[in-house]
Amino acid sequence: MKLECLHSLYSISPPWNLSLGSELTKSSSKVLKHVEKGVTCCLKSKKTSVEDEKQGVGSTTKKKTRIIDLKVSPHRAVSAVRLMRIEYGGAFADLLNKKGKGSRANEMGYVERTLGFRTRKLDDRDLRLVTDVVGGAIRWRRYLDHLIVSLCNDESTFRSMEPLLLQILRIGFYEILKLDMPPYAVVDENVRLAKVALRPGAGNMVNGILRRLVVLKENDSLPLPKVEGNDRMQARALATLYSHPVWMVRRWIKYIGIEDAISLMMWNNSDPSFSLRANTAKGFARSDLVKRLEKLQNVIQAGLLKEGLCSVQDESTGLVVSVVDPQPGDTIIDCCAAPGGKTLFMASRLRHQGMVCAVDINEGRLRILEETAKLHEVDDVISTVHADVRIYAEKNTVKYDKVLLDAPCSGLGVLSKRADLRWNRRLEDMEQLKNLQDQLLDASSNLVKPGGILVYSTCSIDPGENEERVAAFLQRHTEFRIDSASGYVPSDFVTESGFCSTSPVKHAVDGSFAARLLRSL
Numbered sequence: 001m002k003l004e005c006l007h008s009l010y011s012i013s014p015p016w017n018l019s020l021g022s023e024l025t026k027s028s029s030k031v032l033k034h035v036e037k038g039v040t041c042c043l044k045s046k047k048t049s050v051e052d053e054k055q056g057v058g059s060t061t062k063k064k065t066r067i068i069d070l071k072v073s074p075h076r077a078v079s080a081v082r083l084m085r086i087e088y089g090g091a092f093a094d095l096l097n098k099k100g101k102g103s104r105a106n107e108m109g110y111v112e113r114t115l116g117f118r119t120r121k122l123d124d125r126d127l128r129l130v131t132d133v134v135g136g137a138i139r140w141r142r143y144l145d146h147l148i149v150s151l152c153n154d155e156s157t158f159r160s161m162e163p164l165l166l167q168i169l170r171i172g173f174y175e176i177l178k179l180d181m182p183p184y185a186v187v188d189e190n191v192r193l194a195k196v197a198l199r200p201g202a203g204n205m206v207n208g209i210l211r212r213l214v215v216l217k218e219n220d221s222l223p224l225p226k227v228e229g230n231d232r233m234q235a236r237a238l239a240t241l242y243s244h245p246v247w248m249v250r251r252w253i254k255y256i257g258i259e260d261a262i263s264l265m266m267w268n269n270s271d272p273s274f275s276l277r278a279n280t281a282k283g284f285a286r287s288d289l290v291k292r293l294e295k296l297q298n299v300i301q302a303g304l305l306k307e308g309l310c311s312v313q314d315e316s317t318g319l320v321v322s323v324v325d326p327q328p329g330d331t332i333i334d335c336c337a338a339p340g341g342k343t344l345f346m347a348s349r350l351r352h353q354g355m356v357c358a359v360d361i362n363e364g365r366l367r368i369l370e371e372t373a374k375l376h377e378v379d380d381v382i383s384t385v386h387a388d389v390r391i392y393a394e395k396n397t398v399k400y401d402k403v404l405l406d407a408p409c410s411g412l413g414v415l416s417k418r419a420d421l422r423w424n425r426r427l428e429d430m431e432q433l434k435n436l437q438d439q440l441l442d443a444s445s446n447l448v449k450p451g452g453i454l455v456y457s458t459c460s461i462d463p464g465e466n467e468e469r470v471a472a473f474l475q476r477h478t479e480f481r482i483d484s485a486s487g488y489v490p491s492d493f494v495t496e497s498g499f500c501s502t503s504p505v506k507h508a509v510d511g512s513f514a515a516r517l518l519r520s521l
Protein backbone atom coordinates (compact mmCIF):
# COMPACT_ATOMS: atom_id res chain seq x y z
CA MET A 1 0.00 0.00 0.00
CA LYS A 2 1.51 3.30 -0.97
CA LEU A 3 1.20 6.33 1.17
CA GLU A 4 2.75 9.71 0.84
CA CYS A 5 4.71 11.08 3.68
CA LEU A 6 7.19 13.88 3.74
CA HIS A 7 10.07 12.26 1.98
CA SER A 8 9.47 8.67 1.51
CA LEU A 9 6.90 6.19 0.55
CA TYR A 10 5.57 4.28 3.41
CA SER A 11 4.06 0.96 3.38
CA ILE A 12 1.71 1.01 6.27
CA SER A 13 2.32 -2.51 7.25
CA PRO A 14 -0.26 -2.49 9.85
CA PRO A 15 1.08 -2.54 13.33
CA TRP A 16 -0.64 0.81 13.73
CA ASN A 17 -3.99 1.71 15.00
CA LEU A 18 -6.05 4.78 14.96
CA SER A 19 -6.59 7.25 17.69
CA LEU A 20 -8.96 10.02 16.93
CA GLY A 21 -8.40 13.72 17.36
CA SER A 22 -9.11 13.66 21.08
CA GLU A 23 -5.76 12.05 21.68
CA LEU A 24 -3.86 14.80 19.99
CA THR A 25 -1.93 17.28 22.01
CA LYS A 26 -3.58 20.63 22.41
CA SER A 27 -1.39 22.33 19.89
CA SER A 28 -1.60 19.62 17.29
CA SER A 29 -5.38 19.61 17.57
CA LYS A 30 -5.19 23.25 16.69
CA VAL A 31 -3.22 22.45 13.58
CA LEU A 32 -5.66 19.78 12.59
CA LYS A 33 -8.60 22.08 12.83
CA HIS A 34 -6.81 24.49 10.66
CA VAL A 35 -5.36 22.16 8.09
CA GLU A 36 -8.52 21.81 6.16
CA LYS A 37 -11.41 22.72 8.34
CA GLY A 38 -11.23 19.48 10.13
CA VAL A 39 -10.28 16.99 7.47
CA THR A 40 -7.54 15.31 9.40
CA CYS A 41 -7.41 13.04 12.36
CA CYS A 42 -4.52 11.37 14.05
CA LEU A 43 -3.08 7.94 13.58
CA LYS A 44 -1.17 7.37 16.76
CA SER A 45 1.86 5.21 16.70
CA LYS A 46 2.25 1.64 15.92
CA LYS A 47 1.83 -0.38 19.06
CA THR A 48 -1.51 -1.90 18.19
CA SER A 49 -3.23 -4.61 16.30
CA VAL A 50 -2.36 -5.73 12.83
CA GLU A 51 -4.13 -7.28 9.94
CA ASP A 52 -3.48 -10.83 9.17
CA GLU A 53 0.10 -11.29 8.10
CA LYS A 54 0.30 -14.98 8.20
CA GLN A 55 3.54 -16.39 7.15
CA GLY A 56 6.07 -18.96 8.06
CA VAL A 57 6.49 -22.63 8.10
CA GLY A 58 2.97 -23.80 7.36
CA SER A 59 2.69 -22.57 3.81
CA THR A 60 6.10 -23.61 2.62
CA THR A 61 7.01 -26.85 4.28
CA LYS A 62 5.91 -28.86 1.27
CA LYS A 63 8.51 -27.31 -0.99
CA LYS A 64 11.54 -28.44 0.92
CA THR A 65 12.58 -29.53 4.34
CA ARG A 66 13.08 -26.57 6.66
CA ILE A 67 15.16 -26.31 9.76
CA ILE A 68 12.63 -25.11 12.28
CA ASP A 69 13.54 -23.96 15.74
CA LEU A 70 10.38 -23.44 17.74
CA LYS A 71 12.27 -22.41 20.84
CA VAL A 72 13.81 -19.24 19.45
CA SER A 73 11.49 -16.27 19.90
CA PRO A 74 10.42 -15.19 16.42
CA HIS A 75 10.34 -11.47 17.09
CA ARG A 76 14.00 -11.52 18.10
CA ALA A 77 15.08 -13.54 15.10
CA VAL A 78 13.20 -11.26 12.69
CA SER A 79 14.38 -8.12 14.50
CA ALA A 80 18.00 -9.23 14.30
CA VAL A 81 17.70 -9.87 10.58
CA ARG A 82 15.94 -6.58 9.92
CA LEU A 83 18.58 -4.70 11.88
CA MET A 84 21.26 -6.40 9.81
CA ARG A 85 19.50 -5.41 6.62
CA ILE A 86 19.14 -1.82 7.72
CA GLU A 87 22.69 -1.39 8.92
CA TYR A 88 24.51 -3.37 6.32
CA GLY A 89 22.05 -3.31 3.45
CA GLY A 90 22.06 0.47 3.39
CA ALA A 91 18.28 0.43 3.48
CA PHE A 92 16.11 2.91 5.28
CA ALA A 93 13.93 1.51 8.00
CA ASP A 94 10.82 2.83 6.31
CA LEU A 95 11.74 1.43 2.96
CA LEU A 96 12.49 -1.79 4.66
CA ASN A 97 8.97 -1.84 6.05
CA LYS A 98 7.78 -1.37 2.49
CA LYS A 99 9.93 -4.19 1.26
CA GLY A 100 8.87 -6.16 4.27
CA LYS A 101 5.29 -5.87 3.18
CA GLY A 102 5.90 -6.95 -0.36
CA SER A 103 8.04 -9.80 0.76
CA ARG A 104 6.32 -10.47 4.06
CA ALA A 105 5.40 -13.92 2.93
CA ASN A 106 9.09 -14.42 2.26
CA GLU A 107 10.41 -12.76 5.36
CA MET A 108 10.76 -16.00 7.27
CA GLY A 109 12.54 -17.35 4.22
CA TYR A 110 14.90 -14.41 4.43
CA VAL A 111 15.37 -15.07 8.12
CA GLU A 112 16.12 -18.66 7.32
CA ARG A 113 18.70 -17.75 4.70
CA THR A 114 20.37 -15.29 7.08
CA LEU A 115 20.22 -17.28 10.30
CA GLY A 116 20.09 -20.80 8.94
CA PHE A 117 16.79 -21.75 10.57
CA ARG A 118 13.16 -20.68 10.85
CA THR A 119 11.15 -19.92 13.92
CA ARG A 120 7.44 -20.38 14.40
CA LYS A 121 5.32 -17.87 12.51
CA LEU A 122 4.91 -14.34 13.83
CA ASP A 123 1.66 -13.50 15.56
CA ASP A 124 0.26 -9.99 16.03
CA ARG A 125 2.13 -9.45 19.27
CA ASP A 126 5.41 -10.54 17.67
CA LEU A 127 4.89 -8.08 14.84
CA ARG A 128 4.32 -5.22 17.24
CA LEU A 129 7.47 -6.22 19.07
CA VAL A 130 9.49 -6.34 15.87
CA THR A 131 8.41 -2.78 15.07
CA ASP A 132 9.25 -1.59 18.57
CA VAL A 133 12.54 -3.41 18.86
CA VAL A 134 13.85 -2.52 15.42
CA GLY A 135 12.86 1.17 15.65
CA GLY A 136 14.15 1.44 19.20
CA ALA A 137 17.43 -0.36 18.63
CA ILE A 138 18.15 1.96 15.69
CA ARG A 139 17.22 5.14 17.54
CA TRP A 140 19.12 4.18 20.69
CA ARG A 141 22.14 2.75 18.88
CA ARG A 142 24.74 5.15 20.24
CA TYR A 143 23.47 4.78 23.80
CA LEU A 144 23.26 0.99 23.56
CA ASP A 145 26.69 0.70 21.96
CA HIS A 146 28.22 2.86 24.66
CA LEU A 147 26.94 0.42 27.28
CA ILE A 148 27.88 -2.65 25.25
CA VAL A 149 31.46 -1.35 24.88
CA SER A 150 31.58 -0.60 28.59
CA LEU A 151 30.50 -4.12 29.45
CA CYS A 152 32.84 -5.87 27.00
CA ASN A 153 36.25 -6.66 28.39
CA ASP A 154 37.91 -4.19 26.07
CA GLU A 155 37.02 -1.99 23.13
CA SER A 156 38.67 -4.30 20.61
CA THR A 157 36.20 -7.04 21.59
CA PHE A 158 33.42 -4.67 20.60
CA ARG A 159 35.15 -3.51 17.42
CA SER A 160 35.75 -7.04 16.20
CA MET A 161 32.34 -8.35 17.19
CA GLU A 162 30.38 -10.26 14.55
CA PRO A 163 27.60 -8.05 13.16
CA LEU A 164 24.85 -10.50 14.10
CA LEU A 165 26.16 -10.85 17.64
CA LEU A 166 26.15 -7.09 18.00
CA GLN A 167 22.53 -6.89 16.83
CA ILE A 168 21.50 -9.56 19.33
CA LEU A 169 23.19 -7.64 22.13
CA ARG A 170 21.51 -4.40 21.04
CA ILE A 171 18.16 -6.17 21.09
CA GLY A 172 18.80 -7.54 24.57
CA PHE A 173 20.04 -4.19 25.92
CA TYR A 174 17.09 -2.34 24.40
CA GLU A 175 14.57 -4.81 25.76
CA ILE A 176 16.02 -4.62 29.26
CA LEU A 177 16.72 -0.91 29.43
CA LYS A 178 14.00 0.71 27.36
CA LEU A 179 11.17 -1.81 27.14
CA ASP A 180 11.59 -2.94 30.75
CA MET A 181 10.98 -6.54 29.82
CA PRO A 182 11.58 -9.18 32.50
CA PRO A 183 15.38 -9.21 32.44
CA TYR A 184 16.16 -12.87 32.93
CA ALA A 185 13.68 -13.94 30.27
CA VAL A 186 15.37 -11.47 27.90
CA VAL A 187 18.77 -12.93 28.78
CA ASP A 188 17.62 -16.51 28.21
CA GLU A 189 15.91 -15.74 24.90
CA ASN A 190 18.80 -13.78 23.43
CA VAL A 191 21.31 -16.36 24.59
CA ARG A 192 19.28 -19.03 22.81
CA LEU A 193 19.15 -16.94 19.64
CA ALA A 194 22.92 -16.39 19.70
CA LYS A 195 23.57 -20.08 20.29
CA VAL A 196 21.30 -21.26 17.49
CA ALA A 197 22.10 -18.52 14.98
CA LEU A 198 25.84 -18.38 15.69
CA ARG A 199 27.43 -20.91 18.06
CA PRO A 200 27.46 -21.87 21.75
CA GLY A 201 30.37 -19.53 22.52
CA ALA A 202 28.41 -16.55 21.20
CA GLY A 203 25.55 -17.54 23.50
CA ASN A 204 27.92 -17.61 26.45
CA MET A 205 29.18 -14.14 25.61
CA VAL A 206 25.64 -12.77 25.37
CA ASN A 207 24.86 -14.45 28.67
CA GLY A 208 27.82 -12.86 30.45
CA ILE A 209 27.27 -9.35 29.10
CA LEU A 210 23.50 -9.28 29.58
CA ARG A 211 23.74 -10.62 33.12
CA ARG A 212 26.22 -7.89 34.02
CA LEU A 213 23.81 -5.37 32.54
CA VAL A 214 20.94 -6.69 34.63
CA VAL A 215 22.98 -6.31 37.82
CA LEU A 216 24.09 -2.78 36.93
CA LYS A 217 20.53 -1.79 36.11
CA GLU A 218 19.22 -3.26 39.36
CA ASN A 219 21.88 -1.34 41.30
CA ASP A 220 21.18 1.81 39.32
CA SER A 221 24.85 2.00 38.38
CA LEU A 222 24.89 1.96 34.58
CA PRO A 223 28.22 3.37 33.33
CA LEU A 224 26.82 6.47 31.65
CA PRO A 225 28.67 9.74 30.97
CA LYS A 226 28.03 12.84 33.06
CA VAL A 227 27.11 16.11 31.38
CA GLU A 228 30.08 18.18 32.51
CA GLY A 229 33.23 19.86 31.25
CA ASN A 230 33.52 22.13 28.23
CA ASP A 231 30.88 22.52 25.50
CA ARG A 232 32.33 19.75 23.42
CA MET A 233 32.41 17.30 26.34
CA GLN A 234 28.87 18.17 27.31
CA ALA A 235 27.67 17.66 23.75
CA ARG A 236 29.40 14.29 23.60
CA ALA A 237 27.78 13.17 26.83
CA LEU A 238 24.34 14.30 25.69
CA ALA A 239 24.86 12.63 22.32
CA THR A 240 25.41 9.34 24.15
CA LEU A 241 22.66 9.78 26.71
CA TYR A 242 20.07 10.71 24.06
CA SER A 243 21.62 8.74 21.23
CA HIS A 244 22.26 11.28 18.47
CA PRO A 245 25.36 12.26 16.46
CA VAL A 246 27.54 14.76 18.29
CA TRP A 247 27.41 17.28 15.45
CA MET A 248 23.63 17.47 15.64
CA VAL A 249 23.69 17.99 19.40
CA ARG A 250 26.26 20.76 19.08
CA ARG A 251 24.23 22.47 16.40
CA TRP A 252 21.01 22.32 18.42
CA ILE A 253 22.67 23.55 21.60
CA LYS A 254 23.96 26.50 19.57
CA TYR A 255 20.59 27.31 18.00
CA ILE A 256 17.98 26.39 20.62
CA GLY A 257 19.88 25.92 23.90
CA ILE A 258 20.59 22.82 25.93
CA GLU A 259 17.11 22.32 27.41
CA ASP A 260 15.27 22.47 24.10
CA ALA A 261 17.97 20.33 22.49
CA ILE A 262 17.25 17.64 25.09
CA SER A 263 13.48 17.96 24.53
CA LEU A 264 14.03 17.65 20.81
CA MET A 265 16.10 14.51 21.21
CA MET A 266 13.46 13.02 23.50
CA TRP A 267 10.85 13.73 20.82
CA ASN A 268 13.04 12.12 18.18
CA ASN A 269 13.35 9.03 20.37
CA SER A 270 9.64 8.72 21.02
CA ASP A 271 7.21 6.64 18.97
CA PRO A 272 6.08 8.64 15.96
CA SER A 273 2.46 9.52 15.45
CA PHE A 274 0.83 9.74 12.05
CA SER A 275 -2.06 11.83 10.81
CA LEU A 276 -4.64 11.17 8.16
CA ARG A 277 -6.08 13.62 5.66
CA ALA A 278 -9.57 12.94 4.41
CA ASN A 279 -9.66 13.25 0.63
CA THR A 280 -12.37 15.85 0.04
CA ALA A 281 -11.76 15.60 -3.72
CA LYS A 282 -13.58 12.27 -3.46
CA GLY A 283 -16.33 13.85 -1.43
CA PHE A 284 -15.02 12.20 1.72
CA ALA A 285 -15.05 14.53 4.72
CA ARG A 286 -13.37 14.31 8.10
CA SER A 287 -16.66 13.32 9.69
CA ASP A 288 -16.92 10.39 7.23
CA LEU A 289 -13.41 9.36 8.14
CA VAL A 290 -14.14 9.51 11.84
CA LYS A 291 -17.39 7.55 11.38
CA ARG A 292 -15.69 4.80 9.42
CA LEU A 293 -12.83 4.58 11.83
CA GLU A 294 -14.99 4.55 14.93
CA LYS A 295 -16.71 1.52 13.57
CA LEU A 296 -13.73 -0.29 12.22
CA GLN A 297 -11.03 1.05 14.51
CA ASN A 298 -8.30 0.17 12.13
CA VAL A 299 -7.51 2.28 9.12
CA ILE A 300 -5.94 -0.57 7.24
CA GLN A 301 -8.81 -2.92 7.78
CA ALA A 302 -11.16 -0.14 6.72
CA GLY A 303 -9.34 -0.07 3.36
CA LEU A 304 -9.59 3.73 3.32
CA LEU A 305 -6.04 4.21 2.15
CA LYS A 306 -6.35 1.68 -0.63
CA GLU A 307 -9.53 3.34 -1.81
CA GLY A 308 -7.85 6.76 -1.88
CA LEU A 309 -10.34 8.12 0.62
CA CYS A 310 -7.58 9.39 2.85
CA SER A 311 -3.83 9.59 3.00
CA VAL A 312 -1.20 9.76 5.67
CA GLN A 313 -0.13 13.37 5.99
CA ASP A 314 1.58 15.11 8.82
CA GLU A 315 -0.01 18.26 10.17
CA SER A 316 3.12 20.24 9.34
CA THR A 317 2.76 19.25 5.67
CA GLY A 318 -0.80 20.50 5.74
CA LEU A 319 0.39 23.83 7.07
CA VAL A 320 2.78 24.25 4.14
CA VAL A 321 -0.16 23.76 1.76
CA SER A 322 -2.11 26.35 3.75
CA VAL A 323 0.76 28.79 3.22
CA VAL A 324 0.50 28.21 -0.55
CA ASP A 325 -3.26 28.73 -0.17
CA PRO A 326 -4.42 27.04 -3.40
CA GLN A 327 -7.70 28.46 -4.72
CA PRO A 328 -9.94 27.03 -7.45
CA GLY A 329 -8.68 28.32 -10.80
CA ASP A 330 -5.06 28.80 -9.67
CA THR A 331 -2.15 27.68 -11.81
CA ILE A 332 0.43 26.10 -9.52
CA ILE A 333 3.78 24.47 -10.10
CA ASP A 334 5.23 22.13 -7.50
CA CYS A 335 8.95 22.14 -8.28
CA CYS A 336 10.05 19.17 -6.16
CA ALA A 337 6.79 17.31 -6.11
CA ALA A 338 7.35 13.60 -5.68
CA PRO A 339 6.03 11.45 -4.16
CA GLY A 340 3.24 13.99 -4.11
CA GLY A 341 1.93 14.52 -0.59
CA LYS A 342 1.59 18.25 -1.08
CA THR A 343 0.69 18.09 -4.79
CA LEU A 344 -2.31 15.91 -4.02
CA PHE A 345 -3.44 18.08 -1.15
CA MET A 346 -3.13 21.23 -3.26
CA ALA A 347 -4.98 19.56 -6.12
CA SER A 348 -7.83 18.55 -3.83
CA ARG A 349 -8.18 22.19 -2.80
CA LEU A 350 -8.58 23.31 -6.42
CA ARG A 351 -11.97 21.56 -6.55
CA HIS A 352 -11.30 20.44 -10.13
CA GLN A 353 -10.63 24.00 -11.37
CA GLY A 354 -7.10 25.11 -12.18
CA MET A 355 -3.97 22.99 -12.43
CA VAL A 356 -0.91 21.74 -10.60
CA CYS A 357 2.20 20.96 -12.61
CA ALA A 358 4.26 18.46 -10.64
CA VAL A 359 7.98 18.48 -11.49
CA ASP A 360 10.52 16.06 -10.09
CA ILE A 361 13.90 14.74 -11.06
CA ASN A 362 13.06 11.27 -9.82
CA GLU A 363 11.02 9.42 -12.42
CA GLY A 364 10.06 6.49 -10.18
CA ARG A 365 8.70 8.74 -7.46
CA LEU A 366 6.85 10.77 -10.07
CA ARG A 367 5.13 7.60 -11.34
CA ILE A 368 3.93 6.95 -7.82
CA LEU A 369 2.53 10.48 -7.70
CA GLU A 370 0.64 9.83 -10.95
CA GLU A 371 -0.84 6.58 -9.67
CA THR A 372 -1.91 8.13 -6.39
CA ALA A 373 -3.43 11.12 -8.21
CA LYS A 374 -5.65 8.71 -10.16
CA LEU A 375 -6.62 6.88 -7.01
CA HIS A 376 -7.49 10.17 -5.33
CA GLU A 377 -9.38 11.35 -8.43
CA VAL A 378 -7.41 14.57 -8.72
CA ASP A 379 -5.50 13.58 -11.86
CA ASP A 380 -7.70 15.89 -13.95
CA VAL A 381 -5.86 18.90 -12.49
CA ILE A 382 -2.36 17.40 -12.25
CA SER A 383 0.24 17.15 -14.99
CA THR A 384 3.69 15.74 -14.36
CA VAL A 385 7.09 16.71 -15.73
CA HIS A 386 10.14 14.57 -15.26
CA ALA A 387 12.96 17.10 -15.17
CA ASP A 388 15.63 18.84 -13.20
CA VAL A 389 13.76 22.00 -12.30
CA ARG A 390 16.94 24.03 -12.71
CA ILE A 391 16.98 23.16 -16.40
CA TYR A 392 13.20 23.17 -16.80
CA ALA A 393 12.90 26.70 -15.40
CA GLU A 394 15.47 28.02 -17.86
CA LYS A 395 13.63 26.69 -20.91
CA ASN A 396 10.03 27.06 -19.80
CA THR A 397 8.30 30.36 -20.57
CA VAL A 398 5.01 29.67 -18.76
CA LYS A 399 4.65 31.51 -15.44
CA TYR A 400 2.44 30.41 -12.55
CA ASP A 401 0.23 32.07 -9.93
CA LYS A 402 1.80 30.00 -7.19
CA VAL A 403 5.09 28.12 -7.08
CA LEU A 404 5.93 25.64 -4.35
CA LEU A 405 9.54 24.63 -3.77
CA ASP A 406 9.51 21.85 -1.18
CA ALA A 407 13.26 21.54 -1.28
CA PRO A 408 15.42 18.48 -0.64
CA CYS A 409 16.73 18.98 2.89
CA SER A 410 18.39 17.30 5.85
CA GLY A 411 15.06 16.10 7.27
CA LEU A 412 16.16 17.19 10.73
CA GLY A 413 12.56 18.02 11.58
CA VAL A 414 11.30 14.50 11.00
CA LEU A 415 13.80 12.36 12.88
CA SER A 416 11.09 10.73 15.01
CA LYS A 417 9.53 9.25 11.87
CA ARG A 418 12.82 8.32 10.23
CA ALA A 419 14.52 6.17 12.82
CA ASP A 420 17.80 5.73 10.96
CA LEU A 421 18.09 9.16 9.32
CA ARG A 422 20.18 10.63 12.14
CA TRP A 423 22.91 8.06 11.48
CA ASN A 424 22.90 8.66 7.72
CA ARG A 425 23.28 12.43 7.82
CA ARG A 426 26.70 14.06 8.05
CA LEU A 427 27.64 17.62 8.82
CA GLU A 428 29.16 17.92 5.33
CA ASP A 429 25.72 17.21 3.83
CA MET A 430 24.46 20.51 5.18
CA GLU A 431 26.75 22.59 2.96
CA GLN A 432 25.85 20.61 -0.15
CA LEU A 433 22.16 20.87 0.64
CA LYS A 434 22.37 24.62 1.14
CA ASN A 435 24.00 25.07 -2.28
CA LEU A 436 21.32 22.96 -3.92
CA GLN A 437 18.57 24.84 -2.09
CA ASP A 438 19.96 28.17 -3.37
CA GLN A 439 20.06 26.88 -6.93
CA LEU A 440 16.53 25.49 -6.72
CA LEU A 441 15.23 28.73 -5.22
CA ASP A 442 16.76 30.76 -8.05
CA ALA A 443 15.27 28.42 -10.65
CA SER A 444 11.81 28.27 -9.06
CA SER A 445 11.60 32.03 -8.72
CA ASN A 446 11.87 32.21 -12.49
CA LEU A 447 8.51 30.44 -12.78
CA VAL A 448 6.54 32.95 -10.69
CA LYS A 449 4.20 35.41 -12.45
CA PRO A 450 4.57 39.08 -11.56
CA GLY A 451 2.38 39.47 -8.48
CA GLY A 452 2.58 35.70 -7.91
CA ILE A 453 3.68 33.69 -4.91
CA LEU A 454 6.75 31.55 -4.25
CA VAL A 455 6.60 29.25 -1.21
CA TYR A 456 9.89 27.78 -0.04
CA SER A 457 9.51 24.90 2.39
CA THR A 458 11.58 22.23 4.09
CA CYS A 459 11.06 19.57 6.73
CA SER A 460 14.10 20.83 8.55
CA ILE A 461 14.40 22.87 11.72
CA ASP A 462 17.86 24.10 10.82
CA PRO A 463 18.14 27.88 10.31
CA GLY A 464 20.90 27.26 7.74
CA GLU A 465 18.37 25.55 5.48
CA ASN A 466 15.49 27.85 6.36
CA GLU A 467 15.75 31.52 7.41
CA GLU A 468 19.32 31.86 6.11
CA ARG A 469 18.38 30.52 2.67
CA VAL A 470 15.47 32.94 2.41
CA ALA A 471 17.63 35.88 3.53
CA ALA A 472 20.28 35.01 0.94
CA PHE A 473 17.59 34.62 -1.74
CA LEU A 474 16.03 38.02 -0.96
CA GLN A 475 19.44 39.62 -1.32
CA ARG A 476 19.83 38.09 -4.78
CA HIS A 477 16.20 38.77 -5.81
CA THR A 478 15.03 42.18 -4.77
CA GLU A 479 11.82 41.66 -6.79
CA PHE A 480 10.58 39.39 -3.98
CA ARG A 481 9.50 40.27 -0.46
CA ILE A 482 8.16 38.28 2.49
CA ASP A 483 4.39 37.95 2.62
CA SER A 484 3.60 37.01 6.21
CA ALA A 485 2.13 33.54 6.74
CA SER A 486 -0.09 35.02 9.44
CA GLY A 487 -3.09 35.25 7.14
CA TYR A 488 -2.84 31.57 6.29
CA VAL A 489 -1.94 29.60 9.41
CA PRO A 490 -2.61 30.03 13.15
CA SER A 491 -0.42 32.68 14.77
CA ASP A 492 1.23 30.10 17.01
CA PHE A 493 3.11 28.86 13.96
CA VAL A 494 4.16 32.25 12.62
CA THR A 495 7.59 33.59 13.47
CA GLU A 496 8.43 37.24 14.03
CA SER A 497 9.72 37.41 10.47
CA GLY A 498 6.43 36.10 9.09
CA PHE A 499 7.53 32.52 8.34
CA CYS A 500 5.50 29.43 9.15
CA SER A 501 7.55 27.22 11.42
CA THR A 502 6.61 24.10 13.35
CA SER A 503 8.76 22.64 16.05
CA PRO A 504 8.55 19.25 17.76
CA VAL A 505 9.51 20.95 21.02
CA LYS A 506 6.98 23.77 20.85
CA HIS A 507 4.11 22.23 18.91
CA ALA A 508 4.56 18.48 19.30
CA VAL A 509 4.43 17.95 15.53
CA ASP A 510 7.15 17.35 12.95
CA GLY A 511 9.50 20.24 12.36
CA SER A 512 8.91 22.20 9.16
CA PHE A 513 9.44 25.61 7.64
CA ALA A 514 7.63 27.61 4.97
CA ALA A 515 8.30 31.11 3.66
CA ARG A 516 5.70 32.86 1.51
CA LEU A 517 7.41 35.25 -0.89
CA LEU A 518 5.53 37.71 -3.08
CA ARG A 519 6.88 38.77 -6.45
CA SER A 520 6.36 42.42 -7.27
CA LEU A 521 4.18 43.30 -10.26
Ligand SMILES: C[S@@+](CC[C@H](N)C(=O)[O-])C[C@H]1O[C@@H](n2cnc3c(N)ncnc32)[C@H](O)[C@@H]1O
Pocket: 004, 005, 006, 007, 335, 336, 337, 338, 339, 340, 341, 342, 343, 359, 360, 361, 362, 365, 387, 388, 389, 390, 406, 407, 408, 409
Ligand atom coordinates in the same frame (compact mmCIF):
# COMPACT_ATOMS: atom_id res chain seq x y z
C1 LIG B 1 11.31 17.00 0.04
S1 LIG B 1 11.12 15.91 -1.28
C2 LIG B 1 9.59 16.44 -1.92
C3 LIG B 1 8.41 15.91 -1.17
C4 LIG B 1 7.12 16.27 -1.84
N1 LIG B 1 6.98 17.70 -2.01
C5 LIG B 1 5.94 15.74 -1.09
O1 LIG B 1 5.25 16.50 -0.38
O2 LIG B 1 5.67 14.54 -1.20
C6 LIG B 1 12.27 16.58 -2.42
C7 LIG B 1 12.11 16.10 -3.84
O3 LIG B 1 12.97 16.92 -4.63
C8 LIG B 1 13.35 16.17 -5.76
N2 LIG B 1 14.49 16.86 -6.39
C9 LIG B 1 15.76 16.94 -5.94
N3 LIG B 1 16.50 17.68 -6.78
C10 LIG B 1 15.68 18.09 -7.78
C11 LIG B 1 15.86 18.87 -8.95
N4 LIG B 1 17.04 19.39 -9.24
N5 LIG B 1 14.80 19.07 -9.75
C12 LIG B 1 13.59 18.54 -9.46
N6 LIG B 1 13.36 17.77 -8.36
C13 LIG B 1 14.39 17.56 -7.53
C14 LIG B 1 13.64 14.80 -5.17
O4 LIG B 1 13.56 13.82 -6.17
C15 LIG B 1 12.52 14.69 -4.12
O5 LIG B 1 11.44 13.97 -4.65
